[in-house]
Amino acid sequence: MANVYDVKVAIVGAGSAGISIAARLLRKSRQLRGQVLLIDPSDKHYYQPLWTLVGGGAAKVEDSVREQATLIPDGAKWLKEAVDTFVPEKNTLKTKEGSTVRYDYLVVAAGVEIYWDQIKGLKETIGKNGVCSNYSYDYVQSTWENIRHFRGGTAIFTQPSTQVKCGGAPQKIMYLADDYFRQSGVREQTNIIFASGLPNIFAVKKYADTLEQVIQRKNIETKYRVELVEIDGKAKKATFEHLDTNERFTLSFDMIHVTPPMGPPAFIKKSPLADEAGWVDVDPYTLQHKTYENVFGAGDCTNLPTSKTGAAIRKQAPVVAENLLALMNEKPLKARYDGYTSCPLVTGYNKLVLAEFDYEKNPQETFPFDQSKERMSMYVMKRNVLPIVYWNGMLKGLM
C-alpha cells in the first residue's frame, strides 16, 4: 500500500550491512528508537558464506536462512518494499510499491545484483544437466548433488571478470569437490578446470603463493582471463571468450559450477547516487557519499576498492554508524575504514587459509600465526564459529 514515511534515518537494504548499521545506531543513540527505517522487500535473510560448505555437503542449507522479521533490531521499523528511485536533492526515495520515504539521513546498503542473464543459456539449464551454482539459495544444493553423484569426466569451475561477492568462493567449492572426488575414488578419471576472468588465482601475493601450491598439489588445470559467455546444458558444452584476444572456444563438461557475473543493482545504477560504473559513490575512508553529505554507503553496492565480503562489512558498519552520529551532532567524521576485508579460503574438508588484507593489499591478520598456511582450526572457525558470530554478534551491532 502506498504510504508516506518521514524518518530520521532510512536504510536501504536489510542485509548484513543494513541490519548491522541499524543495530549499531540504536545501541549508540536511544533517541533514534522508532526513527530508523529499514527498507527491504525480502522476508528471508541468508548467511551466504555458508553456501560454499552447503555446496560441498559440509553444512545444511537450512542453517543459512532465517526470517527477516526475527532479525530487525529492536527500535527499528521495517518497510517490506523495494526501492525504485532516489531523489537525494529532496531527501526522498520512492518504492516500487508507490510509497515515499522522506529522510534526514540515508544509508544505502543494497548489496550486489546477480546478472544470470548475461550468460546465454544459463537460466534455462541452471540446477540441471550438471550445471550448478552456489550463488543462489535455490541452486546451492544442486552443487552438492552434482559433486556427490559425479562419476568422472570434466568438472569446470568458473569465475567471471566482474566483481563478485566473496571473490574466493568460486575456487573454494572447487577444492572441496577435488577432496570429495578423491574420497569417492573418481579423481583419477577426472579433469578439473578452473576458468577465471581474472589474471591470477588471488590478488594478494602471500595467499596466492599458497593457493598456487594447492592448485599444483591437486593437479587442477587453470585458464585465466577467460569469460564464460554461453552454456548449452543439454549438449554439455560451455563457450568461453578470451578477454585479451576475444577468441572463443568451447569445452565439454560433465559438471560445471558457474559463478555468474555481478554488478550494481539497477535502481542504484540509474540513480544520482551512483558513480560512472553504477556503484554508490562514497569516500573510501569515511564512507560518506561524495556529493550528498547526509548519505552514506556500505557493503557490496559501494565503489569501495576492496573485495566484497561480509568481513569487510563487519568493519564498515561501525564506521558508518559512528560517522553518521557525528554528522547528526555536528561533529567531525573521525571514524576511518582502511579497506579491511577477509576471505576464508577453504582448500579442502578441514583445511582453510584465512586471508585478511586492506586497501593496499597488505596482509592484516588477526591471529598470532601465519594465516597463509592451510589450517584445520581456521576451518572449524568458519564452519562452527562464524555463523554464530554473524547471527548474534554482527547483526546485533556487537561485533
Place this chain on the structure above:
Amino acid sequence: MLQLIENDEQQEALRYFIEKLPQLKQTMESLEEKVAFVQHVLNDKQSLEAMFTEWEEKAEPFRLTPEHLEALATLVQLLPTLVQWLQKAEQFISFVTSVINDRESMAYAIQGAEDIVPIEKGLTILKETNERFQRERDSSPVSLLRMYRLLKHPLIQDGVKYIETLLDVASKHK
C-alpha cells in the same frame, strides 16, 4: 528629570515597565515567599540538626578518608579507559546472552561440537570396553610377558615418548 522622561526611549521603557507591573509583582511575591522559606529553614536549628545528624550517620560507616578522595580522583582520571573496557565487556556479555537465547545458534554450536569431538563414538568405545571387560574378566595374574607385549602397543609407546618429552621440557624450565 522631566527632560529625561520626555525622551522617547525612556517613555517606551516606562510603558513596558507599567504594562509588566502585574507580572513583576507576582514574580516578586513568589520570590519573597521562597526567600522567606529558606530563612525559616535556616532558623529552624532543630530540623537542620536532625538532617545533618542523619547524613553523618549514613556517611559514618563508609569512614571516608583523604585516601578515598584521592582514589576517587584517580578513578575519574581512569574513566575514559575503563569505559572502553566496560563497553567491550558489555558487548561480550550481550553477545553471550544473545547466543544462549538463540535456540538455532545453540543447536548449531552443539552439533558443531559433536562433529569436532566425536562424543558418541567415544561413548560407544567405552561402553563396548566395559561390557567386554565384565564378560571376559579372568582372575589369572598379569605376566611380565603380557606387560611387555602391552608396552609395545603404539598408543602406549606414544604416551611414554610424550611423557619423556614433557619431563625433558619441564626440567629445562626449572
